Amino acid sequence: MEALWAALPLPEWLPGAGERSWQQTVAALLQLWQEVGRFGVVIGGPVSWWPPWVVRDPLPQLPLPIDAPEPNLKLQEPAREAPWLFTPDLSPESILTPGQTVIPLLPRDPLVEEPFLLVLTPVFSAVAAQGYHPHTRQRGMMVSFEPEVVHRAWQSLEQRVQQGRPDQLAAWRELAIHYPLMQPHVRVLARFSSLLLLGNLAESGSSPACLPPARAEVENSPAPPTRPEDTKKGRLSAASSPPSPTDSSPQSQSSGQQSSLSEAELLRALIHEIQTPLSTIRTLVSLILKRRDLPPRVREYVEKIDRECTEQINRFGLFFQATETVMPAATPGEGRRLQLEPIALVDLVRQNLPRWQEQVKRRGSQLELQIPDELPDVVSDPKALEAVLFGMVDRIARSTPAGSHIRAQLVSAGELVKLQFQVNTPEASNAAADSEPKSPQAIGQLLVVQPDTGAVSLSLPVTQTLFRALGGYLTVRHRAHRGEILNIYLPRQL
Numbered sequence: 001m002e003a004l005w006a007a008l009p010l011p012e013w014l015p016g017a018g019e020r021s022w023q024q025t026v027a028a029l030l031q032l033w034q035e036v037g038r039f040g041v042v043i044g045g046p047v048s049w050w051p052p053w054v055v056r057d058p059l060p061q062l063p064l065p066i067d068a069p070e071p072n073l074k075l076q077e078p079a080r081e082a083p084w085l086f087t088p089d090l091s092p093e094s095i096l097t098p099g100q101t102v103i104p105l106l107p108r109d110p111l112v113e114e115p116f117l118l119v120l121t122p123v124f125s126a127v128a129a130q131g132y133h134p135h136t137r138q139r140g141m142m143v144s145f146e147p148e149v150v151h152r153a154w155q156s157l158e159q160r161v162q163q164g165r166p167d168q169l170a171a172w173r174e175l176a177i178h179y180p181l182m183q184p185h186v187r188v189l190a191r192f193s194s195l196l197l198l199g200n201l202a203e204s205g206s207s208p209a210c211l212p213p214a215r216a217e218v219e220n221s222p223a224p225p226t227r228p229e230d231t232k233k234g235r236l237s238a239a240s241s242p243p244s245p246t247d248s249s250p251q252s253q254s255s256g257q258q259s260s261l262s263e264a265e266l267l268r269a270l271i272h273e274i275q276t277p278l279s280t281i282r283t284l285v286s287l288i289l290k291r292r293d294l295p296p297r298v299r300e301y302v303e304k305i306d307r308e309c310t311e312q313i314n315r316f317g318l319f320f321q322a323t324e325t326v327m328p329a330a331t332p333g334e335g336r337r338l339q340l341e342p343i344a345l346v347d348l349v350r351q352n353l354p355r356w357q358e359q360v361k362r363r364g365s366q367l368e369l370q371i372p373d374e375l376p377d378v379v380s381d382p383k384a385l386e387a388v389l390f391g392m393v394d395r396i397a398r399s400t401p402a403g404s405h406i407r408a409q410l411v412s413a414g415e416l417v418k419l420q421f422q423v424n425t426p427e428a429s430n431a432a433a434d435s436e437p438k439s440p441q442a443i444g445q446l447l448v449v450q451p452d453t454g455a456v457s458l459s460l461p462v463t464q465t466l467f468r469a470l471g472g473y474l475t476v477r478h479r480a481h482r483g484e485i486l487n488i489y490l491p492r493q494l
Contacts, residue, residue: 001114002134003156004127004142004149009286011144012279013133016320021272022130022141026117028195029126032188033119040121041175043157045086046105049117081175086160088112101171103157104164111160118153120179124188127153136383137339145189145283147181186284193280197273264323267446271316271323282309311359311394318391321384322446322462325469340471342493343382345417346375349410352386356393364402367393370409377493378417380470385490388466391458392421392486398455399440400483401425416472416489423483 004011014021026049033042088105105112114131127150128143144150154176161172285306289299353369360367396406403426411418440448440459448459458466460476467474472490479485 001129001131001142002110003152004129004144005134006152007148009144009146009148011127011142011146011149012283013140013142014275014279015133015138015140015317016268016324017130017139017141017272018268020269021276022115022128024196024276025128025141025143028192029117029119029128031195032124032126032192033121035191036121036123040119040179041081041084043084043086043118043120045103045116046088046112047115048083048085048087048100049115084172086111086157101165101168103161103168105160109160111156116153118150118157120150120175120181122179124184125150125179125181126184126192129153138383143279145184145192147183150181184287186287189280189284189287193277193284196276196280264446267323267444268320271320275313275316278309278313282306282313285309314387314390315394318387319447319458321387322458322466325466339381340379341382342377342379343385345378345380345419345490346371346410348382348386349389349419352390355390359390359393360397360406363397363400365397365400365404365406367406367408370407372410372412375410375412375417378472378490379493380472380490384466385470388463388470389419389488392463392488395457395463396421396423396486398457399450404483412492413489415492415494417492419488419490421486421488423485425483 005013017025030042030049033040083100084103085100086103086105088107088109090102090104114129116127116129118127119125124145125147126143126145128141130141132139158169158172161169285302288294288302289306294302349369349371356369357367400406400423405424405426407422407424409420411420440450440457442448442459443456446459446462447456449456464474467488470490472488474489475487477485477487
């Protein structure tokens with residue numbers, strides 16, 4: 001992971017990608033390799049990520065390969081190479097498996113903790129790795145078709161070949177000669193995106209996400225209302241109201257825990273299914289923007305696509321952070337734990353102010369920020385705080401009418417530091433406002449939807465829980481037809 005992130009261009013970083021995401025990525029890359037006739041070589045570790053037919057049937061009947069991405073590229077006498085496995089497992093089963101070259105890894109090698117797959121073909125090259133980000137230590141996955149990124153991975157692995165199997169170094173370098181790295185064609189990336197969207201590849205080894213089971217009605221519950229509108233209200237109140245404090249039986253606690261777990265798992269699966277195609281689109285967009293012959297108007301449209309994809313990826317990344325904080329993973333140790341440390345809140349706010357103002361401006365409003373010359377540092381998690389604050393600004397921008405003026409200020413409040421957002425709605429909007437403004441509707445325990453705009457965001461209780469996990473707290477004061485005031489308090493560094 002450190003080698004992939006060492007220089008530009010950077011690989012695609014998918015924060016929070018779990019085992020299911022990894023299995024689907026591996027399956028998509030292997031399927032893409034199979035569709036080009038299995039020409040080339042697959043390299044992986046610390047365990048074999050390829051299906052059994054890769055080593056059992058290294059030279060099967062040749063399938064018809066997909067069309068070459070470039071008209072002048074032809075698969076003339078390509079080679080079928082044995083897979084390479086980098087592993088610390090030197091048991092006879094691993095070493096004697098026919099049809100693969102084994103490169104031993106030392107137990108202390110960091111590669112032992114990073115599952116990876118590298119594919120070289122005459123048509124494309126790609127690398128994927130799962131582990132912890134070298135800077136943020138957040139768990140996730142990196143994927144790239146960029147030749148420069150694949151080359152960095154290749155160099156990192158070549159050091160292991162030279163140390164563990166110097167007799168195979170010549171064969172390793174021959175592979176680089178036979179399969180020179182090239183820029184990926186748009187068709188290859190589009191096909192990779194399609195394979196990820198399918199999600200049901202035969203070799204993926206993962207089952208599709210399932211809806212949580214419906215809860216059975218309580219037998220001795222009172223009769224439901226007869227009117228349709230009462231029925232609807234009854235269902236909404238039953239779904240949104242918290243369990244009664246007096247209901248503390250083990251059975252009720254168990255069912256509540258199972259319901260929360262099912263909702264969190266479903267939401268994580270949906271986040272993955274949304275983020276994956278968006279990341280693929282952003283990869284395609286970055287390749288298009290590298291072209292120097294783009295007309296200015298086309299470049300402007302493509303840059304808007306890139307901003308929209310980035311914004312949505314960040315939003316759903318925040319939703320994933322909420323599932324990890326409010327509804328922790330079932331397996332202990334999964335997810336990224338918050339690391340509270342002293343940070344300069346002034347610097348963090350100034351660095352993110354252009355993004356906040358751009359986000360608010362796109363919704364037709366303005367954001368003004370007042371920062372004092374000196375302000376004490378606070379104690380929080382910098383990356384998580386940055387994501388949650390952006391989510392707050394996004395929520396404000398989406399929920400306030402166009403033409404609003406948002407005034408933000410940083411002030412010292414005793415042993416705390418306060419970041420305040422005061423929303424002032426325009427008078428025309430106030431005069432035309434309904435007597436009862438539409439309030440967000442709950443979607444489960446984590447999300448809410450704004451009925452008039454359809455915008456989805458974190459619920460206020462979940463946002464407050466996130467701020468408590470970050471060492472502070474959030475208060476919201478609603479003013480009728482005048483907007484709201486949000487106060488974020490963080491503990492200062494003593």
